[in-house]
Amino acid sequence: MTTMKKAAAALAVVAATLAAPALAFAQEFEKISGKATEEVPAGPFVGIAYSFIWIALLAYVVSVARGVVRVKSELRELRAKLDAADKR
Amino acid sequence: MRALGVAFVAAILVAAVGFLFVPSMILAAPIEPVMGFVQKIFYFHVPCASMMFLSTFTCAAGSMAYLFKGSERGDRLAAAAGELGVLFGACTLVTGPLWGRKAWGVYWQWDARLTTSLLLFLILIGYMLARRYGGPGGRKLSAALALFAAVDVPLVYKSVDFWRTVHPQTTVVPKLDPHMRPAFWSSMLLITLVWSVLLTVRARLEGARAELATLKLDVEDLLEARS
Numbered sequence: 001m002t003t004m005k006k007a008a009a010a011l012a013v014v015a016a017t018l019a020a021p022a023l024a025f026a027q028e029f030e031k032i033s034g035k036a037t038e039e040v041p042a043g044p045f046v047g048i049a050y051s052f053i054w055i056a057l058l059a060y061v062v063s064v065a066r067g068v069v070r071v072k073s074e075l076r077e078l079r080a081k082l083d084a085a086d087k088r
Numbered sequence: 089m090r091a092l093g094v095a096f097v098a099a100i101l102v103a104a105v106g107f108l109f110v111p112s113m114i115l116a117a118p119i120e121p122v123m124g125f126v127q128k129i130f131y132f133h134v135p136c137a138s139m140m141f142l143s144t145f146t147c148a149a150g151s152m153a154y155l156f157k158g159s160e161r162g163d164r165l166a167a168a169a170g171e172l173g174v175l176f177g178a179c180t181l182v183t184g185p186l187w188g189r190k191a192w193g194v195y196w197q198w199d200a201r202l203t204t205s206l207l208l209f210l211i212l213i214g215y216m217l218a219r220r221y222g223g224p225g226g227r228k229l230s231a232a233l234a235l236f237a238a239v240d241v242p243l244v245y246k247s248v249d250f251w252r253t254v255h256p257q258t259t260v261v262p263k264l265d266p267h268m269r270p271a272f273w274s275s276m277l278l279i280t281l282v283w284s285v286l287l288t289v290r291a292r293l294e295g296a297r298a299e300l301a302t303l304k305l306d307v308e309d310l311l312e313a314r315s
Contacts, residue, residue, distance in 0.1 A: 049129045049132065052183065053132055060286065074304075081307060
């Protein structure tokens with residue numbers, strides 16, 4: 001590769017590097033007119049936070065209740081087994 | 089025993105009334121001038137974080153009793169507290185980022201308070217996994233993990249003082265506006281009450297499961313002996 005070709009390649013790389021942000025800027029960002037403000041409404045965040053807590057607690061209570069029901073049913077099974085053995 | 093039952097029912101009733109009453113107190117509390125309405129998350133976020141800490145300490149205390157004295161009761165208490173630690177940890181780690189999105193502009197920052205809290209939550213999940221899938225030595229392994237979790241709690245609490253973070257400082261609660269205090273402390277009381285009720289019920293369930301397992305073995309032995 002001659003010196004001229006190397007220099008041209010280096011220039012092309014530099015040009016591409018410099019052009020890329022400019023291209024991105026042109027494609028993705030727009031200038032706004034007037035005062036720059038960003039308003040994120042707080043209501044949905046507060047609502048989601050409280051809902052999550054109540055749902056999580058409720059789900060946990062349900063899972064514990066299911067555990068209690070399972071223990072009770074297993075106890076009934078055991079009692080039935082014992083009764084059946086007594087009758088024999 | 090009967091007094092305990094009455095106290096338990098009373099706690100459930102108070103918690104039920106609290107769930108109706110406390111949200112209205114929170115809504116009536118003054119709006120914070122810098123953060124605005126999203127600051128209302130604070131009234132439940134901080135109590136949930138406190139319950140995560142309390143659960144971790146209870147889990148560690150029960151685990152120590154099991155590790156060093158062989159206390160089965162301690163182990164059952166640790167199992168119940170470990171689960172509650174995960175439950176309230178999840179509530180803390182979900183409500184915090186929702187607040188952060190509005191207050192800081194992002195849901196998550198890898199700052200000291202948030203990272204150490206996540207670490208504590210992951211250790212508690214590790215505790216539950218080791219307990220459930222750890223095989224014969226799983227209970228001892230999980231008990232050791234609970235001690236590591238307890239060491240992380242002071243680190244989480246003091247992280248905002250040790251390092252520069254975006255999270256509010258530990259002075260927020262002591263310096264709380266007098267008009268915000270009734271809502272905050274009512275919420276703290278309610279969540280603590282709910283935590284106590286859940287811990288009692290869950291520990292009793294763990295006890296019932298252990299008794300059932302022993303009973304099953306006894307019945308099988310008895311039936312075999314008869315046949």
